[in-house]
Amino acid sequence: PVHLVWLRHDLRYHDNQALYTAREAAQLDNGIVLALYIATPLSWQQHDMAMIRQDLIRRRVAALTAELAELKIPLLAVEGMDYDSCVAVIAQLLPLGVVALYAQQEYEVREHARDHAVAAKLHEQQIPCYWFDRLCVMPPGSVLTQQGDIYKVFTPFKRNWLVKLATFGVKCFPKPAVQSATAIVVPNLTPMQAGDNSSAGWPVAELEVLNRMRIFCQQRVQDYTTARDFPAIDGTSSLSAYLAIGVLSAQQCVARLQHEAGQQLEQEKSGASVWLSELIWRDFYKHILVAFPRLIKHQAFQTETDRINWPNDNRLFAAWCRGETGYPIVDAAMRQLNETGWMHNRLRMITASFLVKDLHIDWRWGERYFMSKLIDGDFAANNGGWQWAASTGTDAAPYFRIFNPVTQSERFDPSGDFIRRYLPMLASKTNKEIHWPHKPVTAKGYFRPVVEHNEARKLTLALFSAVKSQE
Ligand code: FAD
Structure with missing residues (x-):
């Protein structure tokens, strides 16, 4: 058999x-x-x-x-x-x-x-x-409100998820036992081909990946709360690509975290607790996707936002994709994506917000572009992230709260180190100038800003309030 x-x-x-x-x-x-x-x-x-x-x-x-x-x-x-x-x-x-x-x-x-x-x-x-x-750690449909409904907001979902974890724990399966040698003659099927080796920088041996995760939980997770928002620092686990294709399971991450940093998990703001929250976000978006299959058809969760008349300027979209918008943090981030296939979470939020709320391009264009470039592309997380940033999703950012890309840059890349890594033409700018290298004139070799943030912001508010007022 x-x-x-x-x-x-x-x-x-x-x-x-x-x-x-x-x-x-x-x-x-x-x-x-x-x-x-x-x-x-x-x-x-x-x-x-x-x-x-x-x-x-x-x-x-x-x-x-x-x-x-x-x-x-x-x-x-x-x-x-x-x-x-x-x-x-x-x-x-x-x-x-x-x-x-x-x-x-x-x-x-x-x-x-x-x-x-x-x-x-x-x-x-x-x-x-x-x-x-x-x-998922908790199967979709297993974390429900007292009325048996799906949670549409993260915080109560997380609370209940944690109760379930405390009650049932997390189970991991051991590796299968060695089987006796088998000479199985398989039919003549085309063998899987090799790829283009573009992911060569990412190790694929299972023990090596497990070891990375273990070291993160042992030695790095305690700094996660303070380091995770700064793209110039290697402050996150970089495990998303492995979780996305299942070299690792989220259960293994939770079990290892409990083992290495169990005490920290008792404090809400500790690195371990905050990292666990990210894994819960991963579950949350998958649960939402199963409960609302229209999301798979790329419909907005907040359906009225599908009536927004996005101007969708192809020229602006191309500038965003290439990292030529004239906003250094956005451009450096897009170059990180294009060159490495990965982008830091803070930058995913900044670039997504910029595409939608500064360039007025339908979030689905960005969702698709990210998918076509990301090594960790995952439908639920990507769709959830985009709809969050676009203020069209469950538990999304309110539409009138609009990231200012320059302030974000000053806050999360204060010394400009991340920007310098991807935009060498700005290397000589001071830590202060680098976030907005247009005064008095645009730095040589860099791009003029494609939009003016305050004007763009006003149009976004108008686009949203037009559909919100029809509710
Ligand atoms: P860590 O900070 O170490 O987090 C640990 C793990 O938790 C991650 O590996 C990931 O599996 C999970 N996780 C973390 N944040 C989130 C989140 N917000 N939502 C769901 N899961 C999360 N993540 C993807 O895995 N694939 C995507 O396609 C994807 N697209 C995104 C698009 C946008 C617009 C945004 C704002 C976020 C997106 N994310 C996506 C979530 C997040 O940015 C990445 O998971 C994270 O940057 C990966 O880096 P890390 O492994 O070092 O994460």
Whole structure:
């Protein structure tokens, strides 16, 4: 008997419930575990997945193949096309003697349809599918108000989430037991191709990633509260890319945090508590996405804001994408994204706010651009972040609270070190000048401001109040 484990956003062998359960089952019926990964570049493209993220996945699958080989678990990595091709690939494996399929649940609409089609195919042959709800620490739908409703505001969600954590704890699964060597002859399927190596700077060995997380929880998390908002400092964990593709689980992060910094968690403002909050935000946005599937269709959570008539100037959008707006903090941030595939959280907030509230461009343009560049692109977090910044989402920033990009720059990059790193033409500016290098004239080689913040702000207020007053 073959127990087929279909890996998707759980590219790890520690704390992988699907893999672990399959191995346990195989021990009972003297069967074997076969792991499967199907690359679906056409679907990835349809989802605007960044090439660097695609490369990270491909490199990680290759590393996982070697790691699982040590446990004598074969991993078959197949090059598919789109989600529809998954049914055909899996159907070709069934004659090997597949008795069950195991996978981690995914929630987005197309993913759901894909899994439904696979389950229906297996059902024809009476082969059961086991789906494990492990993408969040608390499964979507499990953190509800007393009336049984979904929370639309983060703080009470978090409070209840913490009660659940204290009551049930967090469980991680050990790595699966080594299986006896198996010579399994798999059908002739196109092997997964290598990527473009653009993610080479990101290690993909599971133990190395786990170790990074452990060191963060042991040695760095205590400084998180004070350091996390300053992009010039390496003050955050930089684990998002690994959480997004499942090299790490959020459960592992929570368990490790409790182990290394349990005492700190009792104080609300400690680094450990604030970091835990970020992991809760991750859960929150996924819960919201499951409860409101219209978000997946890129509709605004606050539906009336979909009536805003965004001017959407292509020239301004291009300046934002290239980091040529004349606002140094925005331009440096966009260059960080374009050059590295990652952007600091404070800068994601600043650039998102700037696109929507200074350049008056529909937040969906920015959401899509971020997705096409981010190594950690994650639909729920990205959509949640954009709708927060655009004041169109759950628990969003009120629309009249508009970031001033220059003040933000002075506050969060006071010495201009981050700006200098990405805008060498401003290197000689003083710490004071660098945030607004236009007085008396724009610094040589730099860009004139594409808009005037105070004027832009007024138009934003007008755009929002037009639709709000119709409510
Ligand atoms: P840390 O500060 O160390 O946080 C730990 C983990 O918590 C992160 O790795 C991430 O998994 C999670 N997390 C942190 N902040 C948030 C948040 N606000 N919402 C949800 N989860 C969070 N995060 C993504 O993972 N993918 C995205 O596509 C994404 N797009 C964003 C777009 C915008 C406009 C904004 C404002 C935020 C976005 N974020 C996204 C959230 C956040 O910016 C990143 O998770 C964070 O910068 C990653 O760095 P880190 O791993 O060092 O985070």
